Amino acid sequence: MKKYFLILLGLYVPLISFSNGGIELSLFSHRQASMGFAGIAIAHRSSIMYQNPGALAFVYQNHIQFGSGVIAPFTQFRAETPNLYREEMNADAFYSPIYAYGSWRTKNPNFTFGVSLTNPFGYLSSWPEEWKGRFIVQESSIRVYHLQPTISYRINEQWGIGVGVTGSLGSYLLRRALPVSGKDATEGNSELSGRGFNAGLNVGIYYRPSSSVSFGFSYKSAMKLDINDGTASFTVPASLQEAYPTTSFRTSLRLPQNITFGFAYYRPTFTLAMDLSLSDWRQFESQEIIYETETSLIENEVFSRQFTSSFSVRMGGEYILTEKIALRAGWYYNSSPIQDGFLSPEFPDADVVGLSGGIQIPLASKLSMDLSYVYEFSGERTDILLDASFGGTYVSSSNSIGIGINYTL
Amino acid sequence: MRNFYSQLVLVPVYLFIVLAISSCRSDLDELTPGSGALIFENFVAIGDGYIAGYSNWGLYEFSQENSLPNLLSQQFSLVREIDFDQPILSGSGTGYNELESLSSSACPDIANTPIFRSIPSSITWNNNVSFLGPFNNKGIPGLKVDQLRDTSLVQTNPFFQRISPNSGNTYLQEAQNIEADLCLVWLGSQEILQFSSFNRFGIDQDFDADEFRLAYTSLMDSMLANSSSSILVANIPPILSFPYFTSISSSYIQEENCITSTLPIYISTLSVDGEKIVRVATEKDHILLPALNEIGKEENGVRVGLSPESPLPDSWVMDETESSTLQSRINVMNSIISAMVSELNADFNRQRLFQVDMSSAFEALEEGITEDGIELNNQYINGGVFSLDGLYFTPRGNAYIANVFIEYVNRSFAASIPLISLADYPAVFFP
Numbered sequence: 001m002k003k004y005f006l007i008l009l010g011l012y013v014p015l016i017s018f019s020n021g022g023i024e025l026s027l028f029s030h031r032q033a034s035m036g037f038a039g040i041a042i043a044h045r046s047s048i049m050y051q052n053p054g055a056l057a058f059v060y061q062n063h064i065q066f067g068s069g070v071i072a073p074f075t076q077f078r079a080e081t082p083n084l085y086r087e088e089m090n091a092d093a094f095y096s097p098i099y100a101y102g103s104w105r106t107k108n109p110n111f112t113f114g115v116s117l118t119n120p121f122g123y124l125s126s127w128p129e130e131w132k133g134r135f136i137v138q139e140s141s142i143r144v145y146h147l148q149p150t151i152s153y154r155i156n157e158q159w160g161i162g163v164g165v166t167g168s169l170g171s172y173l174l175r176r177a178l179p180v181s182g183k184d185a186t187e188g189n190s191e192l193s194g195r196g197f198n199a200g201l202n203v204g205i206y207y208r209p210s211s212s213v214s215f216g217f218s219y220k221s222a223m224k225l226d227i228n229d230g231t232a233s234f235t236v237p238a239s240l241q242e243a244y245p246t247t248s249f250r251t252s253l254r255l256p257q258n259i260t261f262g263f264a265y266y267r268p269t270f271t272l273a274m275d276l277s278l279s280d281w282r283q284f285e286s287q288e289i290i291y292e293t294e295t296s297l298i299e300n301e302v303f304s305r306q307f308t309s310s311f312s313v314r315m316g317g318e319y320i321l322t323e324k325i326a327l328r329a330g331w332y333y334n335s336s337p338i339q340d341g342f343l344s345p346e347f348p349d350a351d352v353v354g355l356s357g358g359i360q361i362p363l364a365s366k367l368s369m370d371l372s373y374v375y376e377f378s379g380e381r382t383d384i385l386l387d388a389s390f391g392g393t394y395v396s397s398s399n400s401i402g403i404g405i406n407y408t409l
Numbered sequence: 410m411r412n413f414y415s416q417l418v419l420v421p422v423y424l425f426i427v428l429a430i431s432s433c434r435s436d437l438d439e440l441t442p443g444s445g446a447l448i449f450e451n452f453v454a455i456g457d458g459y460i461a462g463y464s465n466w467g468l469y470e471f472s473q474e475n476s477l478p479n480l481l482s483q484q485f486s487l488v489r490e491i492d493f494d495q496p497i498l499s500g501s502g503t504g505y506n507e508l509e510s511l512s513s514s515a516c517p518d519i520a521n522t523p524i525f526r527s528i529p530s531s532i533t534w535n536n537n538v539s540f541l542g543p544f545n546n547k548g549i550p551g552l553k554v555d556q557l558r559d560t561s562l563v564q565t566n567p568f569f570q571r572i573s574p575n576s577g578n579t580y581l582q583e584a585q586n587i588e589a590d591l592c593l594v595w596l597g598s599q600e601i602l603q604f605s606s607f608n609r610f611g612i613d614q615d616f617d618a619d620e621f622r623l624a625y626t627s628l629m630d631s632m633l634a635n636s637s638s639s640i641l642v643a644n645i646p647p648i649l650s651f652p653y654f655t656s657i658s659s660s661y662i663q664e665e666n667c668i669t670s671t672l673p674i675y676i677s678t679l680s681v682d683g684e685k686i687v688r689v690a691t692e693k694d695h696i697l698l699p700a701l702n703e704i705g706k707e708e709n710g711v712r713v714g715l716s717p718e719s720p721l722p723d724s725w726v727m728d729e730t731e732s733s734t735l736q737s738r739i740n741v742m743n744s745i746i747s748a749m750v751s752e753l754n755a756d757f758n759r760q761r762l763f764q765v766d767m768s769s770a771f772e773a774l775e776e777g778i779t780e781d782g783i784e785l786n787n788q789y790i791n792g793g794v795f796s797l798d799g800l801y802f803t804p805r806g807n808a809y810i811a812n813v814f815i816e817y818v819n820r821s822f823a824a825s826i827p828l829i830s831l832a833d834y835p836a837v838f839f840p
Contacts (some may be wrong), residue, residue: 082827083440240511
């Protein structure tokens, strides 16, 4: 049996893209991105191995792919009435996940193995240093990388099943001002940063009853990344330095369990896909920051989160213009897992709608390029963060542009 | 099969149309501030050090710029541009205190030991500036209600002397020299704290309830003479909960390697029969802020306050009897104010006097409140509200109190005057 060797290198720079609740990115290929992120039922390229391990067994060709992009996020804030204060997130903040795919077949053509490195969760909120909410957040981010060895088995002509073990590495940052002023009216500052690791399971099923339709299903387990040795550092006036020593802290990042179901419909010139995804964030009740050293001014903190489940509806289509050129479009709707009373400027999430479009064009005989563009927006969301008594109205939108290069071996 | 799938495709199309329309993005609307039923062309504030902007044991340019009524006038100006003239003392004014150092402890629950530095006064601070008036801020540190009609106030109170053009004027006469259709009046605290000298507050022994009522009523009568005026009358806050009275514990805490032990504190006071005695302080006694760095100091071989031979003097202690006297005095004054407001209002067709109750704002500080991620409470130095004198406010404290008045005005007049962001104002400055 021929040994197929697939390396997919997707270098991706979508910056803040919100799907399934602000923190969950679903950008695993630019083709999928331009189709509203739908496509769990499509066994097109190796990139499907993270979305649906079961579909990997039905991917036949070798590709080398990489991509990059730019996102411009935009969140406006207006303070709780009556107040004239308005502010915006820093326009120059961006975020760029990176991922890679590799898969190969054994002598037995029914088994396909793969390893993927993806960036399925992340966000970045960057506010002006002097803004009204600076004691809650000036900059905060979470970045999660998943490394997943995957086995996919083609049961018969119609069914495929797969499983991956997901190693997850997460990093966390929270930088905010402290309400203590020095002689020249400079304010104090605190920065928390740390990393945590854990592992989980990713299973998928692929079903292709005919050449015109296919179904996909995946389940990803929840994961709790424990950050045990984060660094807490403080900048304060000299007289307070003893009360604010650099110390370590513990916290946990909770990633939700997720089930996604989708189908795809194939015609000679076009493909339609639709996914429904449900992420169970309910485990995320609160985030605790436990400091190693407590002093008269440093106390352990609890941020109430009380996340609820969120769901996502995605739909997209691809139209084959010529053998080498394809046009894509799609849309999606994500509900926010953040309930009223818990909306924080650390990640001001809301229910969002996204519109996407993209094109695949040939560059050379074995080289093609995917371009994707996603515009996402939310309605106004007004809430008071009860913990900090910080209320206001947020409205967000973001633009993402992605470029992917594909080389067919 | 094909038809079913084709139709399935229509479902998300419909969903898309519905959801896209319902979540159209719009830019955030501007809030239009308005004064509702409240009409004002000018604003005048009447009161004592709380109105003048006294802070950190002094009155000086920075503290006046951040005074309570000045902050209020800035918010009112968002609705209608108004002037608010204050008798500014440039630079260091009367002189004030700041923190020179803070031996803050790395041990949890051990209090800081502050060391203060006094900033000298500016030489010309008590020059007469009445020619720059009349002033909208008529706050006079130390002003008692029973001094409102006093012709000798000019001689006894330098703050009044510097803004008064004539040597025989009473405060009442000065208060009338400016048109005021919106007034804020906050008096009475000096009936509790006698302003005897800088850096020291004594407890006023004499109080005449009738004189208080008559003087306050005549002030109200003169303000009401302007037929368009609306007067906000703030009552007396729970002063005895301020850190001047509460920040020093009634037993002395000794700390070594984060382990504490307590020693009794001896005070010199009067017994129930009125005799001078020396006894151990109980939780019902209050040790006053001036004693802060003095207790435990070695003096002639004895530690001050820690032995019966060297008890804390009376001026540093408000014992149980004194504190209940003062508390009932506050209650009496507040019921006089309340009765006065209703009686005077009865004479008019529309409500002219509006009583603003200050107690809940300060009760909230006992537990502590959080706003915009900033914690405020009534602790000394770290609480954010009170300045180094333990009685008057930091700029952030003034912003907190100003919001009490703004919220009251918004409620009572259906106005939408923007609130102040506490984050815009500093609290104590740390070295």
